[in-house]
Amino acid sequence: MYLIYSYTAGGGIETLLRDLMHGMVQKGHSVCLCVINHDYDEAMLRSLDPEIRVILLERPPRSGGQARYMRRFASIVRRERIDILHCQGINCVIFSALAKLYRPQLRILNTVHDNGNYSSYSALKVFLGNCLLDQTIAISDSVKSEILARHVPAEKVITLYNAIDTEKFQCEANASRHSLEIGNVARLFPAKKGQDTLIHAAMLLIPDYPDLRCRFAGNMFKGQEREILKLRDEIREKGLSEQITFLGNIDNVPAFLHSLDVFVLPSNYEGFGIALIEAIAAGVPCVASDLEGPHEIFTLAQKDGVKIGLLCPAGDVNACAAAIRTVANSREDYHPKEMAAFVARHFSIEHSVEAHLELYQSLLPTASS
Numbered sequence: 195m196y197l198i199y200s201y202t203a204g205g206g207i208e209t210l211l212r213d214l215m216h217g218m219v220q221k222g223h224s225v226c227l228c229v230i231n232h233d234y235d236e237a238m239l240r241s242l243d244p245e246i247r248v249i250l251l252e253r254p255p256r257s258g259g260q261a262r263y264m265r266r267f268a269s270i271v272r273r274e275r276i277d278i279l280h281c282q283g284i285n286c287v288i289f290s291a292l293a294k295l296y297r298p299q300l301r302i303l304n305t306v307h308d309n310g311n312y313s314s315y316s317a318l319k320v321f322l323g324n325c326l327l328d329q330t331i332a333i334s335d336s337v338k339s340e341i342l343a344r345h346v347p348a349e350k351v352i353t354l355y356n357a358i359d360t361e362k363f364q365c366e367a368n369a370s371r372h373s374l375e376i377g378n379v380a381r382l383f384p385a386k387k388g389q390d391t392l393i394h395a396a397m398l399l400i401p402d403y404p405d406l407r408c409r410f411a412g413n414m415f416k417g418q419e420r421e422i423l424k425l426r427d428e429i430r431e432k433g434l435s436e437q438i439t440f441l442g443n444i445d446n447v448p449a450f451l452h453s454l455d456v457f458v459l460p461s462n463y464e465g466f467g468i469a470l471i472e473a474i475a476a477g478v479p480c481v482a483s484d485l486e487g488p489h490e491i492f493t494l495a496q497k498d499g500v501k502i503g504l505l506c507p508a509g510d511v512n513a514c515a516a517a518i519r520t521v522a523n524s525r526e527d528y529h530p531k532e533m534a535a536f537v538a539r540h541f542s543i544e545h546s547v548e549a550h551l552e553l554y555q556s557l558l559p560t561a562s563s
Contacts, residue, residue, distance in 0.1 A: 195226040195271070197290060198282040200233035200255070204381055204413040204443045206356070206468040207282060207307055212242060213359050217547035219245045226274065230263065230289060231255045260289065268292035276300060278554045282307070284315060284323050294326055301557040305331040305354075308465035309486055312340045320344045328557050333466045336486030352553065356466045357546035358475060360538045363448050365477030365530035373405035374522055376456045379447060379469040382422050382440070383415035388460035388483065388509065393425055395460070395515040396438055402519075406437060411450050413443045451476040456521050462508050464488055474502050475537040477530025481517040483508035500536040501528055 196215060201208055211227070218225045227242070228249040239248055249270060253263045271279065271293040281287045281304040294300055304327055306312060312320070323330070323346070330351045332338035338353045376396065380387040389410055396408035414422055422440075429438045444450055451457060457473035459482040466487040473480050474491075480503035482488040488505065495502045503521055506513040 195228055195274075195276045195278065196280050196282065197228050197230070197267075197286045199230045199286060201227070201229045201235065201238060202233065202413075203235040203238050208238060210356055210358075210468060211282065212238075213357070213543045214547060214550065215246050216243050217543055218551070219243045221547065221551065223551075226276070228267065228270070230267075230286070264289055264292045268296040271300060272296040277558060278303070280305070280550075280554075284311070284319055287326050288319070288322050291322070291326060299559075301328045301554075302326055303329045303331060303553070303557075305333065306337050306341060306465075307333055309334075309337055309340060309463050311337075311465075312344050312346075315344065320346070329553060331553075334487045334490050336490065337465045354546065354549050354553070355541055356468050356471070357541045357543045358468060358472055358537070359543045360475050360534070360541075363451065363472055363475035363534070363537075365475070365534040373407060374399075374403045374456075375407050375409075375454045376458055376518060376522075377409040377411065377450065377454045378458050378460065379411045379444075379450065379472070380459075380461075381412045381415040382410065383418055384421050384425070386415075386462055388462045390421075390425060391460040391462075391509055391511055391514055392458050393429065393438055394511040395458075395518060397432065397434065398511065398515040399518060400434065400437060403522075408438045409441055409450075410439070411441045411444045411447070447472060448476060451478050454478050455525060456481060456503075456518055458514070458518060459483060459488060460508070460514055461485060461488075467491060471537050471541045474533045475541075477528075477533050479503045479521045479525060479528045481506060481514065481521055494540055495536055498536050498539070500532050502533055502536070503528075 196211060215225050226247045230251050230253050232252045233255050251263050279290055279300055279302045287304045290302055330341055332341055332353045333356050335353050338351055341351050342348055378392055382389060384390040400406050429435055451473050457478045457480045459467055459470045461483050464485045464487045470482055470488055482505055484505035484507055492505055504517040506517040
């Protein structure tokens with residue numbers, strides 16, 4: 195069973211979880227998804243494999259009332275005789291405490307999806323996690339280092355990189371065009387995802403690339419309305435509304451990526467970067483903030499001898515614009531098939547499913563494995 199507080203459109207965690215669950219079903223395993231809050235996208239749920247059982251607890255978001263939903267969840271875990279509970283966040287782990295009491299043989303795992311999570315947790319939250327968790331999964335080595343710094347036992351922490359369904363992102367040759375197409379895929383959350391940095395970098399580039407188009411795919415993150423409105427107003431005041439656009443959530447991410455000359459990940463903090471490996475799999479040269487997660491991906495590519503793009507300091511508009519310019523002017527140096535093969539070697543969902551299954555099996559009693 196997979197446990198998550200919300201399941202909404204446009205998020206990397208939700209996409210990864212969907213692909214992971216589909217892979218488990220294809221391997222013949224019984225899979226459940228439990229969404230705690232009344233905060234989910236019905237179309238996203240309908241897109242799941244029909245073999246995946248979906249349980250909706252319908253807890254009102256930010257209601258503060260947990261106990262009765264914890265009891266209900268614990269009863270479900272006991273009734274369904276769940277062996278493995280894979281949580282998506284430490285709050286899900288704490289939510290499952292009663293389930294562990296109701297079914298002591300339950301094995302609980304948690305995936306830590308970003309840098310800054312464990313370093314911000316209270317000592318009590320980390321202690322409860324240590325008491326309840328059989329294994330913690332870090333999405334990158336940098337995330338793992340943060341977890342270990344909070345005195346989580348090293349034998350209970352493992353790095354399993356995020357992964358994608360590489361077949362969806364088959365590389366294609368970009369059509370010849372005179373314009374420069376740059377873009378980003380992420381929820382609109384400038385403080386984290388750095389869309390403001392890319393917008394201002396695009397503004398610096400437009401005098402030299404009059405036909406430049408910069409497009410953002412992704413829904414607005416909750417509470418970001420004011421920040422996005424300010425950016426939209428600035429774009430409009432500069433007369434760039436036709437060149438810098440917001441597309442909202444899109445259904446066909448591969449097609450969007452294939453329309454780009456350069457993909458930009460201007461995040462201010464990033465534990466990994468699913469959108470980054472999607473762009474690489476699509477054969478699109480990339481510019482990314484030089485943060486721990488993206489840096490690991492670029493280091494792996496360098497070891498493999500595969501050119502995927504350039505890193506630049508997070509939040510540095512001038513450096514971002516310069517990197518985009520350099521990559522855009524040397525597109526012939528990038529080899530899409532090599533880029534796609536690199537992602538398939540290191541970040542395919544097939545490999546991730548196998549790694550997760552091996553981990554799950556290692557936690558179960560020998561007699562039932």
